[in-house]
Amino acid sequence: MKARIDEMACTGCGVCSETAPDVFELGDDNIAKVKVETVPEGSEDAVREAAGNCPVTCIEVEE
Numbered sequence: 001m002k003a004r005i006d007e008m009a010c011t012g013c014g015v016c017s018e019t020a021p022d023v024f025e026l027g028d029d030n031i032a033k034v035k036v037e038t039v040p041e042g043s044e045d046a047v048r049e050a051a052g053n054c055p056v057t058c059i060e061v062e063e
């Protein structure tokens with residue numbers, strides 16, 4: 001699984017980094033980043049949850 005963020009749309013709300021901290025982090029610019037090339041197996045459900053809960057739906061998940 002891979003995850004991508006449309007950084008132009010991200011509001012920096014922090015939902016993704018709270019839901020899947022192994023995969024997402026907020027940068028110094030308060031924009032979320034994807035920390036990993038490939039989502040670790042144990043974090044896949046959390047990534048799907050984060051994508052579903054992102055208020056501006058700017059997280060794209062590639063299964």
Ligand code: SF4
Pocket residue numbers: 005009010011012013014015016017031032050053054055056057058059
């Ligand atoms: S949940 Fe969405 S809007 Fe919020 S920080 Fe993450 S990517 Fe940005």
